[in-house]
Amino acid sequence: xxxxxxNPPRKSGRTGSFFNDPxxxxxxxxxxxxxxxxxxxxWIISNTVENLHRSNIASGYGxxxxxxxxxxxxxxxxxxxxxxxGRAFIVGLTNTILVAVTGIITATxxxxxVGIGRLSNNWLIAKLxxxxxEFFRNIPPLLVIFFWYYAILSLLPLPRESINLxxxxxxxxxxxxxxxxxxxxxxxLTLIACLVAFALVIGLVLWSKKRQAATGRSLPVLxxxxxxxxxxxxxxxxxxxxxxxxxxxxxxxxxIRGGSTIGSEFISLFLALSFYTAAFIAEIVRSGIRGVSKGxxxxxxxxxxxxxxxTRLVVVPQAMRIIIPPLTSQYLNLMKNSSLAVAVGYADLVxxxxxxxxxxxxxxxxxxxxIIVYLSLxxxxxxxxxxxxxxxxxxxx
Amino acid sequence: xxxxxPSFVRRDILPPIAPPTKTGGVVHWxxxxxxxxxxxxxxxxxxxxxxxxxxxxxxxxxxxxxSWSGTDRSVCSTVAQGGIKPDGWxxxxxxxxxxxxxxxxxxxxxxxxxxxxxLVAVLFIALLIPILMPSVKHKAVxxxxxxxxxxxxxxxxxxxxxxGLPYVETPLWGGLLVTLILSFVGISVSLPLGIxxxxxxxxxxxxxxLLSTIFIxxxxxxxxxxxxxxxxxxxxxFLPQGMTVDKLLRALIGVSLFASAYMAEVIRGxxxxxxxxxxxxxxxxxxxxxxxxxxxxxxxxxxLVIPGIVNTFIGLFKDTSLVSIIGxxxxxxxxxxxxxxxxxxxxxxxxxxxxxAGFVFWIFCFGMSRYSGFxxxxxxxxxxx
Numbered sequence: 001x002x003x004x005x006x007n008p009p010r011k012s013g014r015t016g017s018f019f020n021d022p023x024x025x026x027x028x029x030x031x032x033x034x035x036x037x038x039x040x041x042x043w044i045i046s047n048t049v050e051n052l053h054r055s056n057i058a059s060g061y062g063x064x065x066x067x068x069x070x071x072x073x074x075x076x077x078x079x080x081x082x083x084x085x086g087r088a089f090i091v092g093l094t095n096t097i098l099v100a101v102t103g104i105i106t107a108t109x110x111x112x113x114v115g116i117g118r119l120s121n122n123w124l125i126a127k128l129x130x131x132x133x134e135f136f137r138n139i140p141p142l143l144v145i146f147f148w149y150y151a152i153l154s155l156l157p158l159p160r161e162s163i164n165l166x167x168x169x170x171x172x173x174x175x176x177x178x179x180x181x182x183x184x185x186x187x188x189l190t191l192i193a194c195l196v197a198f199a200l201v202i203g204l205v206l207w208s209k210k211r212q213a214a215t216g217r218s219l220p221v222l223x224x225x226x227x228x229x230x231x232x233x234x235x236x237x238x239x240x241x242x243x244x245x246x247x248x249x250x251x252x253x254x255x256i257r258g259g260s261t262i263g264s265e266f267i268s269l270f271l272a273l274s275f276y277t278a279a280f281i282a283e284i285v286r287s288g289i290r291g292v293s294k295g296x297x298x299x300x301x302x303x304x305x306x307x308x309x310x311t312r313l314v315v316v317p318q319a320m321r322i323i324i325p326p327l328t329s330q331y332l333n334l335m336k337n338s339s340l341a342v343a344v345g346y347a348d349l350v351x352x353x354x355x356x357x358x359x360x361x362x363x364x365x366x367x368x369x370x371i372i373v374y375l376s377l378x379x380x381x382x383x384x385x386x387x388x389x390x391x392x393x394x395x396x397x
Numbered sequence: 398x399x400x401x402x403p404s405f406v407r408r409d410i411l412p413p414i415a416p417p418t419k420t421g422g423v424v425h426w427x428x429x430x431x432x433x434x435x436x437x438x439x440x441x442x443x444x445x446x447x448x449x450x451x452x453x454x455x456x457x458x459x460x461x462x463x464s465w466s467g468t469d470r471s472v473c474s475t476v477a478q479g480g481i482k483p484d485g486w487x488x489x490x491x492x493x494x495x496x497x498x499x500x501x502x503x504x505x506x507x508x509x510x511x512x513x514x515x516l517v518a519v520l521f522i523a524l525l526i527p528i529l530m531p532s533v534k535h536k537a538v539x540x541x542x543x544x545x546x547x548x549x550x551x552x553x554x555x556x557x558x559x560x561g562l563p564y565v566e567t568p569l570w571g572g573l574l575v576t577l578i579l580s581f582v583g584i585s586v587s588l589p590l591g592i593x594x595x596x597x598x599x600x601x602x603x604x605x606x607l608l609s610t611i612f613i614x615x616x617x618x619x620x621x622x623x624x625x626x627x628x629x630x631x632x633x634x635f636l637p638q639g640m641t642v643d644k645l646l647r648a649l650i651g652v653s654l655f656a657s658a659y660m661a662e663v664i665r666g667x668x669x670x671x672x673x674x675x676x677x678x679x680x681x682x683x684x685x686x687x688x689x690x691x692x693x694x695x696x697x698x699x700x701l702v703i704p705g706i707v708n709t710f711i712g713l714f715k716d717t718s719l720v721s722i723i724g725x726x727x728x729x730x731x732x733x734x735x736x737x738x739x740x741x742x743x744x745x746x747x748x749x750x751x752x753x754a755g756f757v758f759w760i761f762c763f764g765m766s767r768y769s770g771f772x773x774x775x776x777x778x779x780x781x782x
Contacts, residue, residue: 026601026602029602029605030602030603030604030605033604033605033608034604037608044635047634047635047636047637048634048635050637050638051633051634051638052634054638120440121429121430121433121437122430122431122433122437122440122441122444123430123431124430124431124440124441124444124445125440125441125444128444128447128448134763135759137711137762137766138711138758138759138762138763138766139715139755139758139759139762140715140716140718140719140729140758141715142718142719142721142722142729143718143729143751143754143755143758146729146733146747146751147748147751147755150733150736150747150748150751151747151748151751152748154747155744336619336620336621337620339620339622339623340622340719340722342622342722343721343722350620350622350623350626354626357626357630363630363631363634364631364634367623367626367627367630367631370619370623370626371615371618371619371623374618374619374620374623375615375618375619378617378618379618
């Protein structure tokens with residue numbers, strides 16, 4: 001440039017004072033920020049150490065080996081009051097995962113139905129779906145949980161006067177009782193048959209895809225898969241001599257004995273989370289389907305593809321690309337909202353952690369366990385959904 | 398070229414089809430919107446059946462059978478339950494809500510001092526309405542009064558202890574008062590904090606970026622309850638002996654920090670949506686970082702993400718209900734507390750209280766979402782693609 005010849009650049013490259021150099025300033029700001037945070041941390045840590053020392057609380061995770069001394073209403077793994085604190089945490093974790101997974105499945109189903117309903121040409125269905133979404137989006141999830149717990153489930157009859165449902169199932173204000181399956185000798189064969197059936201179905205799907213790509217002919221994959229999944233384990237069960245019995249709940253004078261129970265705490269939490277999150281999922285589904293341009297549908301129709309196949313092969317795959325990322329964050333929200341269990345006494349991670357915190361006073365350790373568990377659950381869910389997202393996302397050059 | 402006329406091309410002209418019988422009116426509307434196909438007809442009939450079954454029951458329970466006045470549980474329970482209603486009766490217990498209404502609004506705030514929260518509410522509404530109306534001038538003065546002067550006045554009025562006002566400690570505060578305080582403070586703190594965090598996360602300074610990212614991701618990864626537990630059990634550990642933080646203040650800190658992480662992500666979305674040319678244009682005008690951000694980038698970015706910001710506000714408003722778990726009595730907490738009041742305990746009390754609380758929450762949240770839609774239209778400059 002001509003200007004460069006007239007004004008040769010100065011050696012240092014700086015034009016003003018040392019402190020006006022953006023680089024120097026940047027380093028300075030960061031150093032100040034780090035220094036302030038270090039100071040803050042030092043203050044907090046020294047206070048904490050002093051407080052712990054004064055109140056004689058031994059820090060560290062040694063307390064996990066202590067005797068819990070409390071009972072848990074509902075647990076997937078064996079737990080008594082003699083178990084250790086560490087095991088109590090695992091019970092809480094499994095309970096959190098249980099309600100999160102079942103809630104996610106139900107919320108997805110309801111959400112997709114309502115979301116598609118909002119796009120229906122049927123005026124009544126569209127308005128009903130809109131009412132559902134606007135209703136649940138604008139009230140706190142905790143209120144929905146309370147509603148199920150205090151206003152619906154606690155009004156069910158006492159155990160003595162349980163409602164008798166078909167299949168030896170009973171409903172009362174304690175929860176839902178159903179026959180408890182008891183595995184006898186040789187039941188392992190049936191489990192193996194289940195796994196084999198599962199593997200067969202995966203193989204069938206892959207093979208039929210390959211065959212369709214090669215010959216253009218398709219198989220009724222869904223029907224065959226369902227047949228395999230049901231027939232194979234059932235056959236094995238019958239051939240191995242029915243090693244499965246049920247412990248049927250029996251109505252007695254003072255209530256019902258035997259069988260398995262799903263507590264009303266779980267039911268209210270599960271229903272509330274499902275219904276609440278479904279409203280958000282419905283909006284995501286609606287925007288995803290609306291996001292697929294009309295030209296895609298019209299082009300598919302022009303190619304002679306039938307409406308049902310258009311939806312399945314053209315619209316849904318493209319809509320999924322829009323739906324997956326916000327759906328992931330809704331799943332994460334549902335998982336985090338499952339911590340509201342503590343409000344109705346369902347023994348999830350936070351509720352059990354709270355009990356342990358009250359008993360032992362190990363606040364820092366308990367809170368750190370919460371943070372680590374929830375962060376890793378979030379990261380795992382996000383990783384799975386990102387993997388799925390990468391599979392369905394647009395392949396660009 | 399085909400020289401011959403192929404057999405599949407029609408040679409004679411078809412007679413015209415009759416025009417559609419009707420393109421308007423109720424019957425046509427019903428036919429296109431409710432009974433277009435057999436499947437539609439079935440769905441419509443099912444939905445109608447559901448409505449016919451639910452709506453009369455709901456109306457009956459909420460209004461016709463409801464018990465509107467009374468002084469204790471007898472008006473809301475059947476003879477078998479020890480009340481005066483005939484057996485088999487079920488209806489809303491509005492008498493309970495009416496009796497507890499002052500408590501639902503103010504918690505256990507002393508009765509003779511309740512003019513103070515009411516005065517704060519009046520001031521709040523008087524300042525809030527003009528700031529929400531785009532046509533009213535002097536927005537700057539209004540904002541300073543609302544976010545600068547009102548909190549001070551409200552603090553002095555509500556807490557008291559000076560100017561001859563009796564001292565009212567915060568554990569006595571409750572009901573909608575606490576819900577609104579938590580939301581107002583949460584909203585006014587989380588927006589600026591969220592903006593700073595979003596800018597920090599997009600900063601070119603690696604340390605600032607890392608710190609902001611860690612804060613945002615950790616807070617977004619854990620449930621609000623753990624944050625509140627942290628604020629209520631760990632904060633006392635972090636402070637030197639003798640220094641205590643008020644419970645309400647702890648909840649405020651927890652809620653604000655939590656919401657600011659979500660706010661930061663929403664605003665980051667807006668910052669990323671601003672084309673690079675805007676940044677470069679500001680640079681070429683010789684604007685510094687803060688001038689560029691404050692005058693060029695943020696006004697555009699914030700406008701883009703109004704729906705997201707308001708959604709975060711709504712989420713925060715709903716989340717304030719969680720403070721009842723750490724032993725504070727916001728609207729939902731105080732409603733729940735009153736279920737166990739033996740003077741009013743009846744099978745319909747919980748449902749009535751929850752319907753009332755749900756209605757209040759719903760009105761606020763629905764209002765906010767409607768207002769955000771309105772603001773989007775007002776601020777729309779036609780730049781949207």
